[in-house]
Amino acid sequence: MEWASHWLHFAYRSTDIFNNGVADTCAELGIVVTAHTPLGAGMLTGNIKSVSDIPKGSFKSFFPRFQEEALKKNFLLVQELQKLAEKKGVTAAQLALAWVKNKGKDGKPFIVLAVGARSVERVKENFADVVLTEKELQDIKEVLEHNPVMGDRFPTAFAAHTEY
Ligand SMILES: NC(=O)c1ccc[n+]([C@@H]2O[C@H](COP(=O)([O-])OP(=O)(O)OC[C@H]3O[C@@H](n4cnc5c(N)ncnc54)[C@H](OP(=O)(O)O)[C@@H]3O)[C@@H](O)[C@H]2O)c1
Structure with a gap:
């Protein structure tokens, strides 16, 4: 396998690469995908319930998904995922990471987690x-479909200077 690394931000909340051909192309060419921020910068652990949980000066306070209204809505998704985690007897963080790892199952594409x-x-x-399990993956899929993420990944000015 050729070792190259394609850095992409995805957790449940930024899944573009699985729909736009990038993941398929990485798999085909043997390009490793590095999944950074797989816990949504802490959001997917369930520990960020409101803006008051974000430390002063943190980069998160500038990001659209952590603004008050968006965070309130996005926390509903997290709560649904927490229920699935509890049912399985794992933490919300473990569920999120298992989901990302599953996306790279059988090297399609090979995924390295940067947590x-x-x-x-x-x-x-x-x-x-x-x-x-397949059932658990299906349950997660349904939760994601019913709870679309609110807010862009990056602030507009920042997004203009990123390549992805
Ligand atoms: N290349 C790029 O464009 C890019 C962009 C962003 C990030 N990254 C890299 O990606 C890596 C991860 O990013 P990240 O740390 O921002 O996001 P992340 O891995 O999604 O989330 C980390 C956050 O979750 C908390 N956390 C971790 N495990 C937990 C657990 N089991 N239970 C509860 N909370 C838990 C951490 O808290 P504590 O720290 O307090 O344990 C931290 O606040 C870093 O190496 C970063 O440099 C790269």
């Missing part, structure tokens, strides 16, 4: 080998 965590406990939690 941020600052404690040994969280790193261990995030490394757990959680495998989702």
